[in-house]
Amino acid sequence: xxxxxxxxxxxxxxxxxxxxxxxxxxxxxxxxxxxxxxxxxxxxxxxxxxxxxxxxxxxxxxxxxxxxxxxxxxxxxxxxxxxxxxxxxxxxxxxxxxxxxxxxxxxxxxxxxxxx
Amino acid sequence: xxxxxxxxxxxxxxxxxxxxxxxxxxxxxxxxxxxxxxxxxxxxxxxxxxxxxxxxxxxxxxxxxxxxxxxxxxxxxxxxxxxxxxxxxxxxxxxxxxxxxxxxxxxxxxx
Numbered sequence: 001x002x003x004x005x006x007x008x009x010x011x012x013x014x015x016x017x018x019x020x021x022x023x024x025x026x027x028x029x030x031x032x033x034x035x036x037x038x039x040x041x042x043x044x045x046x047x048x049x050x051x052x053x054x055x056x057x058x059x060x061x062x063x064x065x066x067x068x069x070x071x072x073x074x075x076x077x078x079x080x081x082x083x084x085x086x087x088x089x090x091x092x093x094x095x096x097x098x099x100x101x102x103x104x105x106x107x108x109x110x111x112x113x114x115x116x
Numbered sequence: 117x118x119x120x121x122x123x124x125x126x127x128x129x130x131x132x133x134x135x136x137x138x139x140x141x142x143x144x145x146x147x148x149x150x151x152x153x154x155x156x157x158x159x160x161x162x163x164x165x166x167x168x169x170x171x172x173x174x175x176x177x178x179x180x181x182x183x184x185x186x187x188x189x190x191x192x193x194x195x196x197x198x199x200x201x202x203x204x205x206x207x208x209x210x211x212x213x214x215x216x217x218x219x220x221x222x223x224x225x226x227x
Contacts, residue, residue: 004159033213043160043203043217056214074135094213105152105213107159 002026004108006091012114018079021111025072025093029106031055032074034066037088037110046089049074078113086115119143120204124147125222128194143184146208151178151189152202152214153200160203160217163189187220198223 005024013019025032033048033056045058049068066076074095078085089112092105121139128134138148150165164171164178166187171178177190191198203220 031213035217042219043215045214045216048213056212058214092159092213099217104162104165105160105215107161109157109159 003065004091004093004106006089006111008111009109010112010114012116013081014116015081015083017081018077019081019113020075020077021089021091021113023074023076023093023108025091026106029093029095030072032068032072032092033092033105034074034076035090035092036060037039037090038084038086043090046076057081081115083115088112096114117121119203119206119216122202122204122218122221124219125224126226128191129226131193134191134194134198134223134225136191136202136223138188138189138226140206142190142205143206144208147206148208149178149180149184150205150207151176152203152205152217154199154203154220155222163202165181167188194223194225196225196227199223209220219223 007022031050034046035043036041047066048056054067068074077104088110090107090110092107094105121134140180148165148167151163152160153163154160164173164176166180201220201222203217205215
């Protein structure tokens with residue numbers, strides 16, 4: 001079965017622009033979360049969606065936003081890009097919302113964003 | 117606050133067992149211990165998770181101390197493909213996907 005698909009894989013933007021990243025979860029998975037990975041800060045949680053509702057949000061400014069569609073696909077948007085937003089953005093999906101005691105996160109390969 | 121402590125790096129020889137330690141001294145009763153690994157240029161990959169009892173799967177074993185303040189991920193026979201960063205995460209059940217990843221342990225496997 002297909003894994004988590006993220007597009008685009010690589011992109012370059014300039015400061016002040018905005019970017020939209022897309023994530024298609026594994027078929028049947030309803031929970032999607034986003035993480036930012038940088039060399040300095042490591043992996044940091046951005047937000048999580050289940051059934052089109054944001055369930056958790058990490059400690060990121062309002063320039064970072066996301067949404068989930070009825071087919072569970074998710075997008076995240078970063079507006080007014082800053083140099084520090086250069087990172088690998090990872091999407092993960094899981095089967096349900098009822099905790100992770102019986103489940104696991106499946107990560108995509110990420111979208112690498114470079115801000116010039 | 118990663119809530120877990122791991123060595124920055126470890127080295128192993130190919131085909132030998134590897135024991136990756138993790139300290140989580142402030143763990144609470146509803147926190148599970150999860151292990152993920154990240155191979156170069158890939159997203160993290162689930163390895164194993166557990167609550168109190170030792171756990172085994174096709175990838176690894178997880179040994180949890182009786183007081184749950186520490187755990188050890190055991191790779192029974194390291195291969196070159198096991199070279200990765202290994203993350204130990206404590207996470208409250210029913211708390212969503214907001215994992216707190218620490219810096220992890222970078223495992224090198226020598227041929």
